[in-house]
Amino acid sequence: MNPENEKLQADLSDEALLEKFRQTKDPNLFKSLVRRYQTRVYNAAYRILGNAEEAEDVVQDTCIKLHQNINKFNRNCTFAAWLFRIAHNTCLDILRAKQRKKVAPTITFDPQFNSDTESVFDTTSVISQAADPSPNPAEALEFSEQNEVIAQKLQELPDIQRTVVVLHDIEGFSYQEIAEIVGTSLGTVRSRLHYGRSKLRELLDAYYSSGPVSPASR
Amino acid sequence: MIFMNDSICRQIVELLDAYRDNELSGSEQTQVKNHLDACSNCRKELESINRLINDLQSLPIKTPAVDIVDKLDLSILPLPADNVVPFKKRPWIAIGAVAAVLLIFAVASQKQNEPRLAVNHNQPSPTNPLIAENHKPISVPPARQKETSSPAFSQHTVIPAQKNLPDHSEILVSSAEIAYLADPQDTSLTDTIGIATDEDGLYEIKI
Incomplete structure (x- = not known):
């Protein structure tokens, strides 16, 4: 996409961009629209679910559902609220699935455990980085x-x-x-x-x- | 957490979050503001709420490791549902579907109520000598069935009928055959007879 088009798209409101995508079916317009909210949806899903992989799944599923149902959007609410409603429902599905398979806590030893990609309060507690108990510098910084x-x-x-x-x-x-x-x-x-x-x-x-x-x- | 005895303070604390978020009506907003001017405990509560929100807002924004949208292959995604018309806008489809379901139920329930006969009266059975060719079973009304068959029981050893035996000598027969078998004049062919009823009221006889 040329920079001029990008600037033009950046100036458009969510609803205008959505309308343009409906008319042209140009996948770049859809991607531009979703990219505006990708980080926000991911961040919210991560804070709700406490798990990076599941948060990624939420973003991906939300994109797919949005694409499938884009013609169902009406202006009763903002596009952001509608998009987050889809994301919220996806989070609910994951939370319900977690509830169903809740088991007694077990302790697993996994020295390769990465706290960024695993649930903070999952049903499985992991003894992480047993060899080196100090957090890695990047984590400490973040x-x-x-x-x-x-x-x-x-x-x-x-x-x-x-x-x-x-x-x-x-x-x-x-x-x-x-x-x-x-x-x-x-x-x-x-x-x-x-x-x-x-x-x-x-x-x-x-x-x-x-x-x-x-x-x-x- | 501040301990509050004052019922007004309790009511105000319930409203503090919405007050802080400017989500109260005008009169409520004024009421809370006036109370806060006079109550240091409630002001501390509000400070505590503000601190929590500041802390939550200072959490680092998590970003996906990769650009998820870029990874999406839109060409393989199903197209936006342009032609999908809600069910309620096509009433005839809904009516047709309901009618079809009712029809299936009606047929299924009719099938269930039909008597289950293992032997056709009009066809000769090569495996059962009792139902031979040209055999004419005695027709007995179902109401008299018990009365007719009871004399036969006294003359034979009754054993429990067993289900699902592949033995061809075990057959399911209607009340007509029971009457025929129970004929006290004709006991030469049967040694033991086991009789049981199933849910449909049919009789199973083991010879």
Whole structure:
């Protein structure tokens, strides 16, 4: 695609770009549209599911479902809310599948374990990097201990509360948009967000009261 | 977490998240704001909420290791469903489908109610000497079946009938054959007879 076309597409709104794709069926337009949200969908799915591979699956499945159902989009909601609704439903499928095959926790030894690609709170606990307990430099740079604790505690919230907290506090959706994404009422969104935050503050209370520990002290 | 005795504070804390997000109605927003001006405990709660949200927003944005969209081969994806018309817009298809299902149920239930006969009265059976050619079974109304067959039981050793035996001597017969077999004048061909009823009320006789 030439730079002029790219600039032209960048100036278009989501809805205009979608309309153009409907008319022309040009796959580049579709890819441009999805690429705008790829990272956001991935990030939200990662925070909801706590697993990088599953988050990638969510992005991929969302793209496919979006392509299949693109003609069903109407302007009752924003394109972003509609796209996240598809992604949210895909996340729900994964969460339900996880619920079904929940088994007693087992401990596996895996020295090649990569925390980035595995679930933080999966049913299987993995003793990671047993040979070298210190985090690798890249991880240490990316995550402060505080971020790790927050991410872990976030996973302890009930799925429905975590989803609303992620969509509002991390992805920045309004209550109305979240109600459309999750398929519930405004009051339910408000309530889930209130209880989700309260629970998360409770979970983090001990950490906050003891004061953050610097990554170097580990 | 702040311990609150005051019921007003409890109500306000319930609204603090929405207040912080500007998602309250105008009057509620004012009510919370006025309370916060006067209540330090609730202000601390609000600070705690703000801190949590700041922490959540400071989480690093996770990005996929590869460009997933680039990996997608759109040419193999199914085309956008242009011609799909919702079912509700084609009522005749829905009516037809319902009618077909009802018809299948009707046929299936009729099949279930038919009597299950293993032996055709009009056909000679080479494996069973009791149903020989030109044999005319005695016709007995079903209501009298028990009465007619009971004398025969007293003269024979009754053994339980067994299911699914490949033996050709085991047959399923209707009430007509039972009457014929139970004839006390004709006991030469049978030694033991086992009789049982199945769910359909048919009789199974082992000879």
